[in-house]
Amino acid sequence: MHDVTYLRPTDLKDAVQLYRTTPGCRPLAGGTDLIVMLHARTLRPPPRAVLDVWSLLELKGVRRTQGMLEIGAAESYTGIIRSRDAQEHVPALVAAARTIGAAQIQNRGTLGGNLANASPAGDTLPVLLAYDAVVVTDRRSIPIDQFFTGYRKTALQADELIVAVRMPLGRRVVFRKVGTRAAQAISKVVTAVSRSPARVAIGSVAEVPLRARRAEAALERGDMEGAIAAVADDIRPIDDVRSTAAYRRTVTQNVLRELLSVKPAL
Ligand SMILES: Cc1cc2nc3c(=O)[nH]c(=O)nc-3n(C[C@H](O)[C@H](O)[C@H](O)COP(=O)(O)OP(=O)(O)OC[C@H]3O[C@@H](n4cnc5c(N)ncnc54)[C@H](O)[C@@H]3O)c2cc1C
Missing domain, CATH: 3.30.390.50 (CO dehydrogenase flavoprotein, C-terminal domain)
Known part of the structure; x- marks a missing residue:
């Protein structure tokens, strides 16, 4: 594993500030992709710091807002599976979350991590495309069909954090x-x-x-x-x-x- 500085912001504002000002920094949510890559030393360039967004309240929860269902970027798959709102409004996403890894991975893995990792095999990603999801970051909203720009590449800027994902209500x-x-x-x-x-x-x-x-x-x-x-x-x-x-x-x-x-x- 690389030597990395561990940063634990207190809130979203602090996280955004730290991410912008720390060179070579990577967000860390559940760590089910990132920690594996750190151990395997496959990240190029290797990160010098990780920014732990797992506990940020602004990135947690499933709620209805502005006629949409909003899921925090660091909400776990287990949280999504258990959410009554998710079961009611985005059952296909709940179905996808149930297929991800086993319970341990579902307890830690997040939508923000699946999106930013941008694997062609990421299981929530086609579901988010079918819902016309919007990826909400610390500075803008990105329609999901503009999010994936190449193999494991996204429209995110180098210091841009995913905050939430929004989906319309009532889509089958x-x-x-x-x-x-x-x-x-x-x-x-x-x-x-x-x-x-x-x-x-x-x-x-x-x-x-x-x-x-x-x-x-x-x-x-x-x-x-x-x-x-x-x-x-x-x-x-x-x-x-x-x-x-x-x-x-x-x-x-x-x-x-x-x-x-x-x-x-x-
Ligand atoms: C045993 C095992 C089984 C798995 N099974 C599946 C499976 O069946 N289907 C599937 O799709 N995936 C699977 N995965 C992969 C992984 O669990 C998912 O991709 C998961 O959603 C990653 O979320 P995470 O929170 O753990 O991300 P992390 O590992 O914390 O981060 C992943 C990437 O996203 C970035 N990131 C995280 N949060 C943010 C944010 N808020 N803003 C910007 N960037 C961010 C990180 O910097 C990193 O580059 C599996 C992994 C393991 C180890």
Whole structure:
């Protein structure tokens, strides 16, 4: 593990100030990605300091605000799973949270961490795309479809903290993760779909979690078979240790067919 300075801000204002003024600083939420990377020494350049945002009250909680559901960036998956508001208004996100790791990871992992880590296989990310989530930072709001800019790259500036994620109320989204096992598996394909408005969002099939725009256009026309055919051209899967590109294409089409026949819980 690298030698790093540990910073523990008292509130959001303090955190923003420390993040802006400490060179080589990285936010630390649940640590389920960051601590693994620190141990493996895979971060380039290696961070010189970590800013612990886990206990900041401004980054916690699930609440309704301005006609949206707002989830704090450092709220844990367990907190989301247990929230009555999340169960009622964003059941697909609750379903995704339930598939992440096991209880230990759900107790520590956060939405802010999943977003900033920006893995193409991040399980909440297609769900957030299907909800048209807005990423609220310490200085602006970023529509989720502008957030992922490249492989593990985001629109966040070097000293920008994610504070919360907002989603509209009443959107019907369905979710399905395909992995090697029923639990504790990294996604081979992860999909979230809304019928109205048409949103088809998929992870693990390109360098970023993406919206399948051709499939969405077909769905807007009410053309389900067209959407299932088009989705194969929307994605850019690769062969890797978890599966082949051909497998991911077929699974994506099968999952989309299945999700389009599901009646959402809302
Ligand atoms: C055993 C195991 C199983 C896992 N299973 C899954 C799985 O099934 N699905 C899945 O998607 N992921 C999985 N993960 C990955 C991880 O748990 C998630 O990505 C989690 O959401 C990360 O959140 P965190 O709070 O732990 O992030 P951290 O590790 O604290 O941080 C991750 C990154 O986000 C940055 N960051 C954190 N908070 C903020 C913020 N507020 N503002 C700006 N940047 C921030 C950090 O600097 C770091 O770069 C697993 C990890 C482990 C170790």
